[in-house]
Amino acid sequence: MNIRTFLLAALALCALLVAGCGAAGPTTGTVVFGVTSELRAGADIDLLRVVLRVDGHVVHEDALAQKNGQLFFPREFFFSDLEDGAAVEISLEAFGPEDTERPLLTRTASTRVIGGRTLLLRVRLERECVVAPGAATCPAPQTCVAGGCSAPDVDPRQLEPYTTSWNADAEPDLCKPAPGEEPVVLVGEGQADYFPLDDLDEVQVEAGPQGGYHIFVAIRLKNLRRSGSLTVVNGLVPELGYAIEPLEVIFTLDPDEGGFCKLAGLRFRLDGERKIEELLGKVVEIEVTVTDPDGDAGTGRRAVTLSQTIL
Structure with a gap:
């Protein structure tokens, strides 16, 4: 085999090799x-x-x-x-x-x-x-x-x-089926389910099992993720200038009708710096903000009247 034939054969072999005679x-x-x-x-x-x-x-x-x-x-x-x-x-x-x-x-x-x-x-x-x-x-x-x-x-x-x-x-998020839509948060009441409220409706004050006094806040919402969403409840008693200590929880939301989801049983403690006797019958401005893992957030507000009695 002469040199020219040898070189041609070598070049042909290079063309067949994936890992050789070129970049790896x-x-x-x-x-x-x-x-x-x-x-x-x-x-x-x-x-x-x-x-x-x-x-x-x-x-x-x-x-x-x-x-x-x-x-x-x-x-x-x-x-x-x-x-x-x-x-x-x-x-x-x-x-x-x-x-x-x-x-x-x-x-x-x-x-x-x-x-x-x-x-x-x-x-x-x-x-x-x-x-x-x-x-x-x-x-x-x-x-x-x-x-x-x-x-x-x-x-x-x-x-x-x-x-x-x-x-x-994958299976769509029942609480956020169409990402990008504006979040909606509605504030209501309820320990086991969501019940709607109008402004200044009376809500029942209850004694807690470990001391303290609370109301049960519930929310109805959509366009926020069902799991991993942070729910923050704030309250203000305008008459007293009293800001209630916030409640922060991460709970999985429950499906509801009409494309909404809901979360009930948010035990919002009222007393702290103020005694409960000072708060009975007063108006409390409730604000609930829900922020999901995507960074989307929605806020709902409702002014409620605390009951005069304690359950």
Whole structure:
């Protein structure tokens, strides 16, 4: 073989080789675990423990609590800029408000990184996978999917590319079905349900189980997220120039009619710097602001008259 023939053969071989005789392909990639839930944050789930592993080693642990406003769905967990072929895994344990020792549900998912690609692995917490007390769980390393035990590993070649709108086709938020619409908050009363109020309507003052005196505030709202929304109740007694200490809570909203959601049983304590005898029969200006995890907020106001008696 002469030199010219040899060079031509070498060039032809280079054209066939993907990794040779040219620039190397991307060596790192990203996997995003997109977690959604059929269980409601704040109602069914009070705490979610998360463990992220790369090649079997723990790289991150977290406990996402409803009381801190950290627990909401959907949410994303990133494994960014890892070497091609790296094994990535997420382990989730969901705990109910009544038992922080025994998880209601456990879920594991894993895959591998493909260099040059950003992949999405969807993980759904399903009601079918809730474990009743004393019932058997899936034997390790299997995990529960659609009520049955399955291998947690997913072939990365079957995964879809990640986009920021990956959850757009997920189950819509009942309390915020059309993001971008103006939030609406209506202030009412009620311990177990929402009852509407007109300005200056009388509301019953009640004695609390641990001292103090309160009224039950309820709200009806729409265009704010059902889970993870912060509700702040403020009150002012204009006649006395008395600002009542605010109440701040994060509770999951309940669906209501007409595209609204509702939240009842907000125990708003009245006394503090003022004795309750000074407040009975007075007008209180109630203001409730709800801010959701997207940063959208709505405010409702109602002036109410405190009862002359204590229940």
